[in-house]
Amino acid sequence: MLSEVQDIFRDVLDNEDIILAYETYSDDIDEWDSLTHIQLVVAIEKHFHIKFTSKEITSWANVGEMLDCILNK
Amino acid sequence: MVLYSIRFWFFFCALLIPYFTVFNKCAKAQNVWLLLGSLFFYTLVDWRMTVLLVAAIGIFFFLGLKIDALCQEQNEKDASRLTTLAVVLGVSLLVYFKYLGFFVGQFNKILMAIGFGSSLPTLRIIMPLGISFFTFKLMGYVIEVHRETIRATRDIVKFGLFISFFPTIMSGPIDNPRNFLPQLDGVRTFSWERIGEGFRRILWGIFLKTCIADLVSGYTDTVLSLYIYHNATTIILGAVLYAFQLYADFAGYSHMAIGISQVMGIKVAENFNRPYFAQNLAEFWRRWHMSLTNWVTQYVFMPLNIAFRDKGTAGLYLATLINLVVIGAWHGANWTFVLFGLYHGLLLVATMTLDKKRKHFEKQHNLKKNPIWKYSRTSLTFILWCVSLLCFLSPNIHSFLHIFPHCFNKGFDVPWTEESFQKVPALLFILVMMFKDYKDEIKLDLHFLHSSHYWLRLVTTTLLIICILGFGSLDGASFIYYKF
Known part of the structure; x- marks a missing residue:
């Protein structure tokens, strides 16, 4: 699943060099800000056919927590 | 009480000495002492409103605890309701x-315009x-508790502080609160290095305020309040x-x-x-x-952007517009601030x-690292900011809109330079x-105030003190943002 999410990140953020890990934080990726965060959420929701709640979206601290949330859906 | 007045420094020293001597063994004692000092400071500044501040602290402390308990019970519905109530309470305080x-006043104007003689009494709050x-x-705290990014503190002294x-x-x-509250858990010890850094930072702040802003x-x-007497230049x-004054002041x-804070x-x-x-x-x-942009981004822009996410780009644009209008309106009760936010x-x-398109254009023409391109963009951003400041400063929208035809009519001439x-x-x-900003921007490691060379620090500090005492305006003028 990490590689699928990584592909989404590369596509949305238009950066082929992005390498994600469970411990990756938004500060680690220049293009990942409050604007692109929602674009990422929309792309992930579409890809996995899921819907996150507002609380989930605002509470993720890093990629690992995002992946846990996808797994729980 | 301005932060560089003699009165403030008496207060600060009186607070600081016991903080690092009598209470230096116990974090809780330091917190109580700082809370008492903070309430005393607020009382000195505005004694009538200390009761309001203390009441707000008490109410939001208990709201935080209750929201936290509901979140732990996984009672999301009631936790959301209580958080909404807390936010409504915070907004109501601000609105009132x-x-x-x-x-x-606006309602009375509408009543007058449609021919109603009677109007609501004017309020002097x-x-x-x-x-x-x-x-x-206060609102940020309860939202963070509800989002479960922090647990509600059970220590009212820490929350009050x-x-x-x-x-x-x-x-x-x-x-x-995620940044501030954990720092109150441990004892803050005396450190020459940290205190020296803190004092140099204070000194730089006093320099900006007294030697530039004031x-x-x-x-x-004179120029911007009486612009009708002046030419476009x-x-x-x-x-x-004014752009530099506002920056230096704030x-x-x-x-x-x-x-x-660093000293403490x-x-x-x-x-x-x-x-x-x-x-840009x-x-x-x-x-x-x-800190304001982060607050509004986290608690206004993000929820709106999440709610509008199915509407694609239109949703993003709408969230952005609302976000900036909130930032503008936060500055005060005037349509000029709303227009300022809408403009941005x-x-x-x-x-x-x-x-x-810009990124594509930069790539095509290899402009990304071109200094002329870079500083042209920086200059354009600065010009757009200066235009918005004319709106920010105007007493009403009519005055702001009148500036442009006025400049056109008066034309460009030698600028007025009284007291030059x-x-x-x-x-x-x-x-x-x-x-200094330029040096920090290009990271040349020449932070003259924070240099690793003792003598460079000493010379810079001495020069700053000479400038402040020799040229600074030391009449204790208030800060622009105090009125917001």
Whole structure:
């Protein structure tokens, strides 16, 4: 699943060099800000056919927590 | 009480000595002492409103505990309801003290316009100092508890100190509880290095305030409030100088607040990151009054953007517009502030729309690292900011809109330069301020105030003190952001 999410990140953020890990934080990726965060959420929701709640979206601290949330859906 | 007055320094020293001597073994004792000091400070500034501040602290403390308990019970529905109630309470406080008089005035105008003789009585409500700052902290806290990014603190002293912390209560930075509260768990010890850093930062803040903001204010006040008597060149010069004055005033205050906190071993949020080197307005808002922008982004923009996410780009643009209008309206009860926010919102939408094309154009022409391209963008951003400041300063929208035809009619001529001799040091000091920002921006490791070389630090510090005592305006003028 990490590689699928990584592909989404590369596509949305238009950066082929992005390498994600469970411990990756938004500060680690220049293009990942409050604007692109929602674009990422929309792309992930579409890809996995899921819907996150507002609380989930605002509470993720890093990629690992995002992946846990996808797994729980 | 301004942060560089003699009165403040008596208060600060009286607070600091027991803080590092009598109470230096126990974090809780230090917190109680700082809370008492903060409430005493607020009482000195505005004694009538201390009761309100204490009541707000008590109510939001218990709301935080209740929301936390409901979250732990996984009772999301009631936790959301209570959080909404807390936010409504915070907004109501702000609306009552800051905007109600304005709304009543506008309502009376409408009544008059449609021919109703009777009107609502005019309200004269005293606005508590710092209300825009501490209500945002109160609301931010309960939202964070509800999001479960923090647990509600069970220590009312810590919570009270977070809200009323004296260096930041008047004009921010608006700190996040995730950053502030954990720092109160451990003892803050005396450290020459940290205290020296803190004092140098305070000194830089005093320099910006007294040697730039207060020296320039005479000229900008005269020119921009009486613009009808001046030509276009003078008005442009006034707007540019006001941009530097506002930056020096607010960044100066922020440096002092951050430095004072640093002396006491508490790291508060940064407020400025060299905004006049931003290359577009989106970047500018990430560098200007960062603690407010972060707050509004986290608690207004993000929820809106999430709610509108199915509407695609239109949803993003709408969230951006609302976000910037909120930032504008936060500054005060006047349509000019709403227009100021709307102007920035529309320009941000334009920036986002053109962003891909710009990147493509930069790639095509290899412009990304071209300094002429870079500084042209920086200059355009600065010009757009200066135009918005004319709106920010105008007493009403009509006056703002009148400036442009007025400039066109009066034309360009030699600028008015009364008291020009007094302004020369201020202009030199603006260059010093921008030079420091430039050095920090390109990371040449020449932070003259924070250099690793003792002698360089000593010489810079001494020069700053000489400038402040020799040229600074030491009449204790209030900070611009105190009125917000």
